[in-house]
Amino acid sequence: MPIAFTLVLLLGQLASAPPRNFAMLILLETTSETSANVSMGDLDGDGDLDIVLAKGRHDPLIDRVLLNNGKGRFVAKNLGPDADRTYTAALTDADADGDLDVLTSNDTPDRKLVFLNDGKGQFTIAGTWGVAKWSTRNAAVADMNGDGRPDVIAANRPGPSYVCLNLGGGRFATDCISIPAKSATTIVPADFDGDGVIDLAVPARDGGPNQIFFNDGKAGFARTTTFGPPDNNGRVGAAADFDGNGTMDLMVGDEIASTMTVYTNDGKGRLTQAFRFEDKKKNPYAGAAADLNRDGHPDIVFGFTEGPHLVFFNDGTGRAFSRVTFGDGAGSAYGFAIGDIDRDGFPDIALARSGAPNVLYLSSK
Numbered sequence: 048m049p050i051a052f053t054l055v056l057l058l059g060q061l062a063s064a065p066p067r068n069f070a071m072l073i074l075l076e077t078t079s080e081t082s083a084n085v086s087m088g089d090l091d092g093d094g095d096l097d098i099v100l101a102k103g104r105h106d107p108l109i110d111r112v113l114l115n116n117g118k119g120r121f122v123a124k125n126l127g128p129d130a131d132r133t134y135t136a137a138l139t140d141a142d143a144d145g146d147l148d149v150l151t152s153n154d155t156p157d158r159k160l161v162f163l164n165d166g167k168g169q170f171t172i173a174g175t176w177g178v179a180k181w182s183t184r185n186a187a188v189a190d191m192n193g194d195g196r197p198d199v200i201a202a203n204r205p206g207p208s209y210v211c212l213n214l215g216g217g218r219f220a221t222d223c224i225s226i227p228a229k230s231a232t233t234i235v236p237a238d239f240d241g242d243g244v245i246d247l248a249v250p251a252r253d254g255g256p257n258q259i260f261f262n263d264g265k266a267g268f269a270r271t272t273t274f275g276p277p278d279n280n281g282r283v284g285a286a287a288d289f290d291g292n293g294t295m296d297l298m299v300g301d302e303i304a305s306t307m308t309v310y311t312n313d314g315k316g317r318l319t320q321a322f323r324f325e326d327k328k329k330n331p332y333a334g335a336a337a338d339l340n341r342d343g344h345p346d347i348v349f350g351f352t353e354g355p356h357l358v359f360f361n362d363g364t365g366r367a368f369s370r371v372t373f374g375d376g377a378g379s380a381y382g383f384a385i386g387d388i389d390r391d392g393f394p395d396i397a398l399a400r401s402g403a404p405n406v407l408y409l410s411s412k
Contacts, residue, residue: 250281350380
């Protein structure tokens, strides 16, 4: 199906390596439910990437773990015993024992849970983080206070959002640090001002300016700046060095404006629009950044409420991209995870969908 589009900046040369295709697919489930996100990581210590499906955005469902046999075939089981309203299943070593645990961001009134891993992909609920009444959407993990432990960042709609510090052993502080953003469905942690500590970019979800909250190194966020238009409805975001100058840039997808914008960074946290894609027939619901064709430049994956979806292959400037279409257009895209599932050397794309089965797209020439 032809795709109508408008580019604010003209497309330049193709990426320095040929784009990849993603026509080969594996259904991760046979049911069509309200999934919200997908994560990848080696959960059982066998050296290949496994998958966690975050399910039940509005109607409670049980999250699922898919253990990979190394060839993109999976053994599925439940993450935990109970159905809840999960938006993210973030993978991190919460208790510093060398394996990946799972932190789920659950919407009100469900508890936000800490699942600890026994190293073999068996998970046990070990506690909670945050506050059950928060209307939490996505969550991210990063060390926000420099103690070497991964902290959890809750994007709340409505705000404020919060940073909950890791106390060690998979325990999190109950007195979380407020991020005074009006409304957010995603928060992007990255070092935007080059001072060696992780800052927080918050796309405005329900109107208003996008913001960066600069970290003082101790999870204090008194210094802020804004970027982009004055009235945003950013649903997704991802950080990467799109222009190759050694600083972290940012991609933001705006649901209402039907745009995907790349903002490049001057190295001090000042973001300027470098590339913009617009299609009024598409609502961007999911996005991610990764080097999909191994040319050293981060590319962008973008998913919509009505497919097909798009990969933007970066020429290395962050200003010119070639496009590859993928997907059958079924359901709504809610979250991506990217990694080499079948061990062929190229990253594959897992997609969590609402109204269609969750799916894995394998990379090919």
